[in-house]
Amino acid sequence: MTREGRPVFKTLARAARLRCPACGRASVFQSPFRVRPFCPACGTVFQREAGFFVGAIMLNVVTTEAAVLAAAGLCLLLLPGRAATLLSLLFAVALLFPVAFYHHSWSLWLAGDHLVEGLPRRRLDD
Numbered sequence: 552m553t554r555e556g557r558p559v560f561k562t563l564a565r566a567a568r569l570r571c572p573a574c575g576r577a578s579v580f581q582s583p584f585r586v587r588p589f590c591p592a593c594g595t596v597f598q599r600e601a602g603f604f605v606g607a608i609m610l611n612v613v614t615t616e617a618a619v620l621a622a623a624g625l626c627l628l629l630l631p632g633r634a635a636t637l638l639s640l641l642f643a644v645a646l647l648f649p650v651a652f653y654h655h656s657w658s659l660w661l662a663g664d665h666l667v668e669g670l671p672r673r674r675l676d677d
């Protein structure tokens with residue numbers, strides 16, 4: 552639990568399910584690649600100031616690099632001496648992983664921000 556009483560495990564579990572990190576009642580996404588501006592259930596703001604989601608992009612890039620390194624290690628162990636196959640597999644991982652991880656990078660970035668400083672709520676007159 553954080554100092555303000557936000558449970559870490561519950562918040563990360565909500566992020567893993569792509570739900571609002573504050574209440575868990577609504578999805579963070581309104582369509583496959585569009586983040587909601589705010590949670591329709593509790594009013595937590597998902598789209599904050601310009602540049603806020605550079606962190607989500609960074610999280611996706613770093614996780615993709617880790618996935619490529621893990622795939623390279625596995626390929627070197629399982630397919631020694633097959634450089635063409637290795638490069639083809641790594642290229643496929645580098646192309647497909649960031650698309651597959653896109654939603655979770657945004658959701659985890661929101662959850663991390665919620666745990667650190669708390670996401671703002673939408674004002675009633677907005």
Ligand SMILES: [Zn+2]
Pocket residue numbers: 571572573574575576577590591592593594595
């Ligand atoms: Zn909510």
